[in-house]
Amino acid sequence: MKEGYVYILTNRKRTVLYTGVTSDLVNRVLKHKKGEGSEFTKKYEVKNLVYYESHQNMYEAIRREKQIKKWKREWKLNLIRANNPDMKDLWKEITSGGRFHF
Template sequence: MPSTPTSSPTNETARSYTGSTDSIIDHTSQHREKVFRGFSAKYGCACLVWHELHPARHDAFIRERQIKKWNRVWKLKLIERSNPGWRDLFDDLF
């Protein structure tokens, strides 16, 4: 199932990344290992702190676009509702 991950360190001034993928484990691993140059590598987005599942790729893409339009405060609230300690959820995927 496609998912929409967001990753960010706990630091309030840090950057966050929002994207959709068919393989959250592979995608998160690529961010951790900085496989691709880009936003997540440049700003160190390597912790998975929030994600949601969608029944189809198109649904995940629509949700990703919706969240990318949000302001930072809304995104922080979304994360903190389900993960107030900003714990890295990557190991929970196994």
């Protein structure tokens, strides 16, 4: 079974949060960066990866995504800042220095 990822994206001003799940984190984030994500992420220009976690399989990842989506915004921000205090875009981190450029 494929590994799964839960991720949180935000916009440039860090005012919007989007939680998603995927089996291919790099390609999914790339789609968001190109404006090919969901209608919500296109509308609010949500392109910056600020949090992600990996799971052994997609079932666990989907369960965790559903859990996080029910959380209050403050709880999500606490989760993000515990791992990424400056809420920087983690794109280069997941692409090992970035073979993709934006």
